[in-house]
Structures are given as C-alpha cells and as structure tokens.
Amino acid sequence: MSSNNYLDHVTIVLHRPRFPENIGAAARAALNMGISRLVLVAPENCDLTRVLRMATHYAADLVENMEVYADLTTALQHFHYVVGTTARIGGHRRELKTPREIAAELVPICANNQVALLFGPEDRGLTNVQLRYCHALVSVPTAGFSSLNLAQAVMILCYELLLAGTKPLDRFVSRLATRRELDGMYEHLKETLLKINFINPENPDYWMQNIRRFFSRVGLRARDVKIIRGICRQIDWYTKQRLETMQQLEME
Amino acid sequence: MSSNNYLDHVTIVLHRPRFPENIGAAARAALNMGISRLVLVAPENCDLTRVLRMATHYAADLVENMEVYADLTTALQHFHYVVGTTARIGGHRRELKTPREIAAELVPICANNQVALLFGPEDRGLTNVQLRYCHALVSVPTAGFSSLNLAQAVMILCYELLLAGTKPLDRFVSRLATRRELDGMYEHLKETLLKINFINPENPDYWMQNIRRFFSRVGLRARDVKIIRGICRQIDWYTKQRLETMQQLEME
Known part of the structure; x- marks a missing residue:
C-alpha cells in the first residue's frame, strides 16, 4: 500500500x-x-x-x-x-x-x-x-x-x-436485472406457478405480489434472473413430459 | 451502557x-x-x-x-x-x-x-x-x-x-470569543505592542495582521481573550511603573 x-x-x-x-x-x-x-x-x-x-x-x-x-x-x-x-x-x-x-x-x-x-x-x-x-x-x-x-x-x-488514510474500496456491484428482464421473469414465473397449481388461477396477481416483494428485497442480478427462468423452463419441460406420459398411459 | x-x-x-x-x-x-x-x-x-x-x-x-x-x-x-x-x-x-x-x-x-x-x-x-x-x-x-x-x-x-451502535458523543465546545471581545482584545494588544515598541508605529496594522492570523487559527475562547487582555494590562502596568521609576531617577 x-x-x-x-x-x-x-x-x-x-x-x-x-x-x-x-x-x-x-x-x-x-x-x-x-x-x-x-x-x-x-x-x-x-x-x-x-x-x-x-x-x-x-x-x-x-x-x-x-x-x-x-x-x-x-x-x-x-x-x-x-x-x-x-x-x-x-x-x-x-x-x-x-x-x-x-x-x-x-x-x-x-x-x-x-x-x-x-x-x-x-x-x-x-x-x-x-x-x-x-x-x-x-x-x-x-x-x-x-x-x-x-x-x-x-x-x-x-x-x-x-x-x-485509505480511500474506501470501489465496491464491485454486479449488474442488476433490468426492469424488462424482471418483467419477463415474473410473467414466466406466473405461468409456471399457475401450471403447477401453486397459485390460485382466480387471483394470480395477489399471489405474485408476495413473490415480487421477496425478490425485490434480494435485489436480483441479471445472472439470478437467468437461473430462475432456467428453473421455470425445466419445470415447464417436466410438466409437459409428465402430461405426455399420462396421455400415453391413458391411451394404452 | x-x-x-x-x-x-x-x-x-x-x-x-x-x-x-x-x-x-x-x-x-x-x-x-x-x-x-x-x-x-x-x-x-x-x-x-x-x-x-x-x-x-x-x-x-x-x-x-x-x-x-x-x-x-x-x-x-x-x-x-x-x-x-x-x-x-x-x-x-x-x-x-x-x-x-x-x-x-x-x-x-x-x-x-x-x-x-x-x-x-x-x-x-x-x-x-x-x-x-x-x-x-x-x-x-x-x-x-x-x-x-x-x-x-x-x-x-x-x-x-x-x-x-453508539451515538457520537455530544462534544463539549467551550464558548468562543465574540467578534466584539476579539476586536477589544486586538485593539488592546495593538496599543500594548506599540507601547513596548514591538510593532512599527508607522504601519501597525501590517504587524497586527500576522497576530490576527495566528489567533484566528487557534479559535480563541472567551476565557483565552480574558487571559490575553490580563497579560496586556500587566504589561501596561509594568511599563507605566518603569516610566515613573525612570522619571523619578531623572528628577533625583
């Protein structure tokens, strides 16, 4: 120094x-x-x-x-x-x-x-x-x-x-998610959570509100949004698979 | 605590x-x-x-x-x-x-x-x-x-x-001298320093400027002003005594 x-x-x-x-x-x-x-x-x-x-x-x-x-x-x-x-x-x-x-x-x-x-x-x-x-x-x-x-x-x-005598460190702050990235994620999340019946289809926005509040507190980064959407996609894929399997079973 | x-x-x-x-x-x-x-x-x-x-x-x-x-x-x-x-x-x-x-x-x-x-x-x-x-x-x-x-x-x-978790202490700051107290002191100082021939009578304010600058840096308190004026009074008394003694000596 x-x-x-x-x-x-x-x-x-x-x-x-x-x-x-x-x-x-x-x-x-x-x-x-x-x-x-x-x-x-x-x-x-x-x-x-x-x-x-x-x-x-x-x-x-x-x-x-x-x-x-x-x-x-x-x-x-x-x-x-x-x-x-x-x-x-x-x-x-x-x-x-x-x-x-x-x-x-x-x-x-x-x-x-x-x-x-x-x-x-x-x-x-x-x-x-x-x-x-x-x-x-x-x-x-x-x-x-x-x-x-x-x-x-x-x-x-x-x-x-x-x-x-030491200047405070320039903190490295990861890029936070943009509003657009967040909106895309929340939309994706809502669809997924509806699909798996986690949230009530009659009033989905009421349930989403709690989820939004939780994520706001965390301060989501661009990277976090990618991970969360990745999980949603995986759920989508899994539920689709499951649906197909059930349909196949019904046909047999 | x-x-x-x-x-x-x-x-x-x-x-x-x-x-x-x-x-x-x-x-x-x-x-x-x-x-x-x-x-x-x-x-x-x-x-x-x-x-x-x-x-x-x-x-x-x-x-x-x-x-x-x-x-x-x-x-x-x-x-x-x-x-x-x-x-x-x-x-x-x-x-x-x-x-x-x-x-x-x-x-x-x-x-x-x-x-x-x-x-x-x-x-x-x-x-x-x-x-x-x-x-x-x-x-x-x-x-x-x-x-x-x-x-x-x-x-x-x-x-x-x-x-x-500790609130900063309320610092005790002594009362600083007022502008009026300072002006009285500087006037007193100038007279005294002229009397003892410390400053040039042709340009007393030039010399006083250095003294003012010094005292400003210190941040004089009311108490300090009293001490400085006390010393000036003492010098006044001493020089007066000395003058009288010399006059007495001359008369003898």
Missing part, C-alpha cells in the same frame, strides 16, 4: 511497559497496520525472547530496530506532535478524542511532522503531568469503561490511522 | 483455536467491547490456567460461562446469522465486507436475531466450505495483507460493533 506513506511518520512510544509479551504483540499490531517504528522508554522487562515470541517472525525486524530510551523527555524530543492515550476520564474529559477523530486529524499532520502515539504502563497509564505535555489526548471507547490490554489499545489506534 | 443491549445477541465463536492465551485474550477483548458470549469449537488446547491468565480477572466470568462444542454444525445450529472472518482475498473477494460495513449491517439484525462472529484457527483460518455457510464474510484491512493475531481480529470486530 504505497499510498500510506504518511504512516512512516508515526511512531509507537511505549512508556515503561511491564511485560515483554505486550511489547511484541504491540510491534506485530503496529506493523499489521503499516506502522514500523517503535520506541521503548525505560521498559521494566525487555526479554527479547519473550518479545519476539509475540512479535512473530513477521515483526522481528521492527523489534530489532526499535529504539530504547531511559527517559520520556529524551525519547520525545524530536517529535512534532505527541498524542497521549488514556483510559481515564477525569479532569481532561473535555479534551479527549476518539481514535477515529484523532486519526482523521493526524493524517494531514503526518505529512510534514513526526508523530508519536504515546502509551503508558499497563497498570497505571500515563500520569496527568505526562498527559499535559501531549498535543492531543485519545481514549479508546469501551463498554463500561473497562481497561484494554496494551497491545489491543495500540491495535485500535493503528487500525484507525490506517483506515483514515 | 444500557443502550448497547443489541450486543447481548452477539456471540464470538472460535473454531479450533490452537493457543489458550488467544482464547483468554479474545474473551477480554470481547468483554471490553460489551460482548459477553463466547463459544469454542474443538479447541486444540483449552488449559484454563493459561486462558484465565490472559482473560484477567475481569473476563473470568465470561470464560467460566463459555460453551464448548465438538463440531461447528452443532455449535452454529441456533444462530440466525453467521459472519465468517477471513484474511484471504481469493474467489469470494467480491463479497468481502470491512468490519465497519458489517457492523453497520449487524446492529439492526441483532435486534431480533442471534448473531455469531466466526473465527477460524490461527494458522489456517476458515476453509472455503465453512465460509460458504456464512451469511456474510468480513476481512480486517491490514497493510500489505499481513495476518492478525486471533484476539486482535476479535477486538477489531467487537470494537466496530460497539461503535456502530
């Missing part, structure tokens, strides 16, 4: 992560979404074997190239825009954005600026002082304000960032 | 999951997003200690209430709508939906129907035959078609489902 190179200006910064598995899972998640830069600040445990087990072979390069700093100020000094993530909804509630909102804002910012997505430690998150130094704050919506696994939070942010 | 009870009709179905950690992480992710029903089909390893370590205490109830079936047909028999997840983009490409699209479609369907979100084994995913029995297919967009961790895929689907 060469059009997503704004993602090259995004770095995941994990502040004091506690578990190596979370570092590895975060690395894989970021790379899944096209973000290949990871910075660790004072990790509590950075056992590479455990990191790599969760990163999988796929994100091993990302893990080997990640930068590790001793303090947050040094880690952030070259970034132009820092987004802090928080689960808290305290005093700064007014300023909290959703991942979708922040992603839409970040796409143009990324074009000319280095952006850091900053995540706090698993148990405590970022402090209020750390949050105050961020340009923007984001919180992942959850049911009942529950707390997310660190790598899951990284995933949601990266997922929204990838999507925010 | 009592308005999200459509989520009570959604079940995560993991077909032949290989790692207990993924089951636990998927349980926590689902519950984070308000989905509390989990079904396992023929899990390869269901070591509850390992499941619960990743589920955390938070999702322990969900894990204890999950149902385990020996085969997929039995597991799915009571569902009205089954959504299959796949990373493949082969023959059924045309029918693949994004998590956001499927989530929007599922919210009304959930109201009267039991919905299963079906995930295949970590390494192979669902087979084409299994996908054919689903009502809809969904694939999580990634950069370069990389493959997601199972619990991460569960998270993205559940996240989109929660959001699809």
Whole structure:
C-alpha cells in the first residue's frame, strides 16, 4: 500500500511497559497496520525472547530496530506532535478524542511532522503531568469503561490511522436485472406457478405480489434472473413430459 | 451502557483455536467491547490456567460461562446469522465486507436475531466450505495483507460493533470569543505592542495582521481573550511603573 506513506511518520512510544509479551504483540499490531517504528522508554522487562515470541517472525525486524530510551523527555524530543492515550476520564474529559477523530486529524499532520502515539504502563497509564505535555489526548471507547490490554489499545489506534488514510474500496456491484428482464421473469414465473397449481388461477396477481416483494428485497442480478427462468423452463419441460406420459398411459 | 443491549445477541465463536492465551485474550477483548458470549469449537488446547491468565480477572466470568462444542454444525445450529472472518482475498473477494460495513449491517439484525462472529484457527483460518455457510464474510484491512493475531481480529470486530451502535458523543465546545471581545482584545494588544515598541508605529496594522492570523487559527475562547487582555494590562502596568521609576531617577 504505497499510498500510506504518511504512516512512516508515526511512531509507537511505549512508556515503561511491564511485560515483554505486550511489547511484541504491540510491534506485530503496529506493523499489521503499516506502522514500523517503535520506541521503548525505560521498559521494566525487555526479554527479547519473550518479545519476539509475540512479535512473530513477521515483526522481528521492527523489534530489532526499535529504539530504547531511559527517559520520556529524551525519547520525545524530536517529535512534532505527541498524542497521549488514556483510559481515564477525569479532569481532561473535555479534551479527549476518539481514535477515529484523532486519526482523521493526524493524517494531514503526518505529512510534514513526526508523530508519536504515546502509551503508558499497563497498570497505571500515563500520569496527568505526562498527559499535559501531549498535543492531543485519545481514549479508546469501551463498554463500561473497562481497561484494554496494551497491545489491543495500540491495535485500535493503528487500525484507525490506517483506515483514515485509505480511500474506501470501489465496491464491485454486479449488474442488476433490468426492469424488462424482471418483467419477463415474473410473467414466466406466473405461468409456471399457475401450471403447477401453486397459485390460485382466480387471483394470480395477489399471489405474485408476495413473490415480487421477496425478490425485490434480494435485489436480483441479471445472472439470478437467468437461473430462475432456467428453473421455470425445466419445470415447464417436466410438466409437459409428465402430461405426455399420462396421455400415453391413458391411451394404452 | 444500557443502550448497547443489541450486543447481548452477539456471540464470538472460535473454531479450533490452537493457543489458550488467544482464547483468554479474545474473551477480554470481547468483554471490553460489551460482548459477553463466547463459544469454542474443538479447541486444540483449552488449559484454563493459561486462558484465565490472559482473560484477567475481569473476563473470568465470561470464560467460566463459555460453551464448548465438538463440531461447528452443532455449535452454529441456533444462530440466525453467521459472519465468517477471513484474511484471504481469493474467489469470494467480491463479497468481502470491512468490519465497519458489517457492523453497520449487524446492529439492526441483532435486534431480533442471534448473531455469531466466526473465527477460524490461527494458522489456517476458515476453509472455503465453512465460509460458504456464512451469511456474510468480513476481512480486517491490514497493510500489505499481513495476518492478525486471533484476539486482535476479535477486538477489531467487537470494537466496530460497539461503535456502530453508539451515538457520537455530544462534544463539549467551550464558548468562543465574540467578534466584539476579539476586536477589544486586538485593539488592546495593538496599543500594548506599540507601547513596548514591538510593532512599527508607522504601519501597525501590517504587524497586527500576522497576530490576527495566528489567533484566528487557534479559535480563541472567551476565557483565552480574558487571559490575553490580563497579560496586556500587566504589561501596561509594568511599563507605566518603569516610566515613573525612570522619571523619578531623572528628577533625583
């Protein structure tokens, strides 16, 4: 996806992560979404074997190239825009954005600026002082304000960032049946259903109405009409055969 | 979030999951997003200690209430709508939906129907035959078609489902400054900046233009205007003091 190179200006910064598995899972998640830069600040445990087990072979390069700093100020000094993530909804509630909102804002910012997505430690998150130094704050919506696994939070942010810069796919929509094709099919169907006594010959249009309603809901394609008329023809043939056989039997 | 009870009709179905950690992480992710029903089909390893370590205490109830079936047909028999997840983009490409699209479609369907979100084994995913029995297919967009961790895929689907049924927050927007407040402030600023010789008295409006442009970009609030005028007043007071001190010195 060469059009997503704004993602090259995004770095995941994990502040004091506690578990190596979370570092590895975060690395894989970021790379899944096209973000290949990871910075660790004072990790509590950075056992590479455990990191790599969760990163999988796929994100091993990302893990080997990640930068590790001793303090947050040094880690952030070259970034132009820092987004802090928080689960808290305290005093700064007014300023909290959703991942979708922040992603839409970040796409143009990324074009000319280095952006850091900053995540706090698993148990405590970022402090209020750390949050105050961020340009923007984001919180992942959850049911009942529950707390997310660190790598899951990284995933949601990266997922929204990838999507925010991706044009929606041009959906392939098969050619729908024309009005003329539909009318031909309904006429054919009515004759066939009358022939096999499925619908009442005294009021055929009443019965056809339900059938029309059903097919309208489906949105019939040209191909579907061909299949349905094919089945009708087959019924016609079968009933004709049957009629001939019965006539033959009667003659014998 | 009592308005999200459509989520009570959604079940995560993991077909032949290989790692207990993924089951636990998927349980926590689902519950984070308000989905509390989990079904396992023929899990390869269901070591509850390992499941619960990743589920955390938070999702322990969900894990204890999950149902385990020996085969997929039995597991799915009571569902009205089954959504299959796949990373493949082969023959059924045309029918693949994004998590956001499927989530929007599922919210009304959930109201009267039991919905299963079906995930295949970590390494192979669902087979084409299994996908054919689903009502809809969904694939999580990634950069370069990389493959997601199972619990991460569960998270993205559940996240989109929660959001699809949640009305966007009414953003609290502070009262912006009125035109009159702004004009008063700019007039005050101009006088102050002239007084301290920051702007050229021959062409003050040229200099003010840059300052206006800067403040317009920020979107000044009533509160901001008060702070800026407060600083101007302070400068006025200080320069006046200084002038008086100098006059006093000259007189001595």
